[in-house]
Amino acid sequence: MLIVSATSWGEYFCTEGSKPVHNCRCITSRLGASTSARNQYEKILTRRYARLLKTGDFFHHRKALNHQIFWPTTILPISRFEEAKWGDLVWQRKVHQSCQTKREDGMVVLVTGAAGFVGTHVSLALKKRGDGLVGLDNFNNYYDPSLKRSRQELLEKQGIFVIEGDINDAALLKKLFELIPFTHVMHLAAQAGVRYALENPGSYVHSNIAGLVTLLEACVKANPQPAVVWASSSSVYGLNTHVPFSESDRTDQPASLYAATKKAGEEFAHTYNHIHGLSITGLRFFTVYGPWGRPDMAYFSFTRDILRGKPITIYQGANKIDLARDFTYIDDIVKGCLAALDTAEKSTGTGGKKRGKAQFRIYNLGNTAPVTVPNLVSILEKHLKCKAKKDLVKMPRNGDVPFTHANVTLARRELGYEPTTDLATGLKKFVKWYQNYYGVSGSRKTM
Numbered sequence: 001m002l003i004v005s006a007t008s009w010g011e012y013f014c015t016e017g018s019k020p021v022h023n024c025r026c027i028t029s030r031l032g033a034s035t036s037a038r039n040q041y042e043k044i045l046t047r048r049y050a051r052l053l054k055t056g057d058f059f060h061h062r063k064a065l066n067h068q069i070f071w072p073t074t075i076l077p078i079s080r081f082e083e084a085k086w087g088d089l090v091w092q093r094k095v096h097q098s099c100q101t102k103r104e105d106g107m108v109v110l111v112t113g114a115a116g117f118v119g120t121h122v123s124l125a126l127k128k129r130g131d132g133l134v135g136l137d138n139f140n141n142y143y144d145p146s147l148k149r150s151r152q153e154l155l156e157k158q159g160i161f162v163i164e165g166d167i168n169d170a171a172l173l174k175k176l177f178e179l180i181p182f183t184h185v186m187h188l189a190a191q192a193g194v195r196y197a198l199e200n201p202g203s204y205v206h207s208n209i210a211g212l213v214t215l216l217e218a219c220v221k222a223n224p225q226p227a228v229v230w231a232s233s234s235s236v237y238g239l240n241t242h243v244p245f246s247e248s249d250r251t252d253q254p255a256s257l258y259a260a261t262k263k264a265g266e267e268f269a270h271t272y273n274h275i276h277g278l279s280i281t282g283l284r285f286f287t288v289y290g291p292w293g294r295p296d297m298a299y300f301s302f303t304r305d306i307l308r309g310k311p312i313t314i315y316q317g318a319n320k321i322d323l324a325r326d327f328t329y330i331d332d333i334v335k336g337c338l339a340a341l342d343t344a345e346k347s348t349g350t351g352g353k354k355r356g357k358a359q360f361r362i363y364n365l366g367n368t369a370p371v372t373v374p375n376l377v378s379i380l381e382k383h384l385k386c387k388a389k390k391d392l393v394k395m396p397r398n399g400d401v402p403f404t405h406a407n408v409t410l411a412r413r414e415l416g417y418e419p420t421t422d423l424a425t426g427l428k429k430f431v432k433w434y435q436n437y438y439g440v441s442g443s444r445k446t447m
């Protein structure tokens with residue numbers, strides 16, 4: 001049985017088992033859509049496949065929320081999960097549909113890292129306000145890929161197509177830019193995590209250096225050139241001691257290879273802006289947390305281990321000083337990202353040549369209220385109603401910095417950025433999501 005399932009304006013093709021298919025079923029389940037909208041879609045779908053259908057093979061059956069069209073066919077030799085073969089007609093149609101805007105002057109955005117934590121939230125927010133977008137994600141296994149797949153499901157329910165592909169794939173990027181005149185690129189794909197850089201430095205070079213350059217090259221060659229907004233990191237401040245951290249502070253003392261790749265990214269961005277006229281905005285995120293977050297981050301892994309009764313390791317600085325972070329809630333970060341997109345000016349290059357000076361910006365997106373790691377743990381204990389088993393350990397030389405603290409004056413002035421969620425409120429929302437997703441005791445398998 002071949003199933004063609006058309007949700008929203010996308011179609012999905014798959015087979016049950018690997019046997020040759022003899023029957024095809026088409027389901028349009030535009031949940032929430034009016035009957036007339038569903039009727040209209042059914043007509044479009046039927047017209048689209050008219051040449052494949054033999055009159056008389058077509059049966060019409062209606063259910064409460066689904067229109068189902070059955071037709072016996074061997075015409076579409078579709079194999080299991082063939083839907084995402086990039087470049088083919090189905091793929092192109094999905095990209096187009098996902099990029100349709102639903103508001104006047106809506107943006108058309110390529111979101112890289114769309115199945116990542118920040119990427120998912122930004123994508124949903126763009127879609128919600130009527131912008132068109134398509135996601136790109138390589139679904140690597142740095143952390144549990146099933147969480148990325150769940151985020152992808154969430155996005156696809158909203159009509160957002162996430163292409164499985166790597167930002168290092170220049171041919172894929174070229175094809176995408178030929179297909180869609182993206183107005184903006186929201187570049188969030190990266191190898192994140194400070195301490196993992198000791199284990200796998202190559203992955204940082206691959207994504208944060210080579211991948212960034214490949215993406216910027218594609219943007220330069222695109223016509224029109226998109227404006228680029230991308231994720232840098234608070235880690236670029238490294239050993240800076242001037243607090244709170246301002247954009248004008250020194251960033252030439254990275255404490256980790258991760259930070260060094262983000263700093264290098266800022267320099268590459270400047271070069272592409274200077275030579276090619278790409279409009280580029282870098283956002284220095286400060287320890288972003290929240291629902292659908294990253295399992296490698298402390299607030300997430302602490303939650304998991306506390307619920308499982310496993311000990312957690314709390315690092316301490318010199319003289320047993322507590323480490324502190326300017327933890328920033330995801331909704332605040334999303335607002336900052338959207339404001340950066342909204343205020344981004346157009347790139348000035350065409351045909352790879354710069355035609356004038358282009359916008360170049362860097363902003364801190366933090367919460368402006370650092371909290372120590374032991375305090376983070378106390379808040380989690382309260383929300384989880386569970387005591388943590390704590391191992392206090394001297395901070396190893398693993399790239400960590402003792403504290404971060406954002407000055408967001410610039411973002412406030414130019415983006416209207418104003419963080420509104422304190423750590424206790426944000427962690428409450430995270431814990432609620434976590435227990436809903438993994439079960440109250442966190443029993444569902446993670447990592």
Ligand SMILES: O=C(O)[C@H]1O[C@H](OP(=O)(O)OP(=O)(O)OC[C@H]2O[C@@H](n3ccc(=O)[nH]c3=O)[C@H](O)[C@@H]2O)[C@H](O)[C@@H](O)[C@@H]1O
Nearest residue numbers: 192193194233234235285286287297298313314315323400
């Ligand atoms: O904002 C940033 O620039 C960075 O924020 C986070 O990096 P980090 O602040 O180190 O976040 P966590 O890994 O969640 O660590 C938070 C704090 O908990 C501490 N920690 C972490 C893990 C652990 O087992 N024990 C522990 O005490 C760390 O030393 C740190 O002080 C992200 O992981 C980076 O990708 C991001 O770029």
